[in-house]
Amino acid sequence: MVLWSYRTTPRKSKKETPFSLTYGTEPMLPMEVAVNTLRVANKDEESNVKDLRINLDILEEKREESGVCQAAYKHATERYYNQRVKEKAFKVGEYVLRKNEASRAQPQGKLGPTWEGPYRVTEANRSGAYLLETMEGRPIPRTWNAWNLKKYFF
Structure with a gap:
C-alpha cells in the first residue's frame, strides 16, 4: 500500500x-x-x-x-x-584556522578545541581548495576546503 x-x-x-x-x-x-x-x-x-x-x-x-x-x-x-551561500575565499599569505573536526589531529570531545592553527595559505585553487603551511614553514599534507577554514586575525 x-x-x-x-x-x-x-x-x-x-x-x-x-x-x-x-x-x-x-x-x-x-x-x-x-x-x-x-x-x-x-x-x-x-x-x-x-x-x-x-x-x-x-x-x-x-x-x-x-x-x-x-x-x-x-x-x-x-x-x-x-x-x-556565503563564499569563503582566502588569498595566498593570509593566516587561517583549521577545523579540528576535519583534521582529527587532537582528540575531540564536548570541551575539546574546535579550531587549530594558525596556518598560512601557500596556494589557492579556483575550486576552493587551499594548501597550508605551519608558522614555521612546514607544509601541511593534502588540500583543505574553504569550509574547514576560517580567517585568523592577530
Missing part, C-alpha cells in the same frame, strides 16, 4: 504522478473498485480502450513536459540555495 501511495501521489518537481508517466493514465484506486464508485459504474469498455490509446499517444509529450517542469524546479532550488 505504501508503494501504491508513493506512485500515485503527484510530485512537486514534475507535477505528475510516477504512475501516469509510466502508463499514460491515472490509476484506479483499489477503494474505487471495492465500493463501486461512479467511475466504475459508468465504465464503457469501448470508450475506455479508445481513451487509453489517446493517453498512450500523448504520453511522450507528457514526459517531455514533465522533464521541463523538473528542470525548472531544479533551477529554482539551486537559485534559492545559492542566494544564501
Whole structure:
C-alpha cells in the first residue's frame, strides 16, 4: 500500500504522478473498485480502450513536459540555495584556522578545541581548495576546503 501511495501521489518537481508517466493514465484506486464508485459504474469498455490509446499517444509529450517542469524546479532550488551561500575565499599569505573536526589531529570531545592553527595559505585553487603551511614553514599534507577554514586575525 505504501508503494501504491508513493506512485500515485503527484510530485512537486514534475507535477505528475510516477504512475501516469509510466502508463499514460491515472490509476484506479483499489477503494474505487471495492465500493463501486461512479467511475466504475459508468465504465464503457469501448470508450475506455479508445481513451487509453489517446493517453498512450500523448504520453511522450507528457514526459517531455514533465522533464521541463523538473528542470525548472531544479533551477529554482539551486537559485534559492545559492542566494544564501556565503563564499569563503582566502588569498595566498593570509593566516587561517583549521577545523579540528576535519583534521582529527587532537582528540575531540564536548570541551575539546574546535579550531587549530594558525596556518598560512601557500596556494589557492579556483575550486576552493587551499594548501597550508605551519608558522614555521612546514607544509601541511593534502588540500583543505574553504569550509574547514576560517580567517585568523592577530
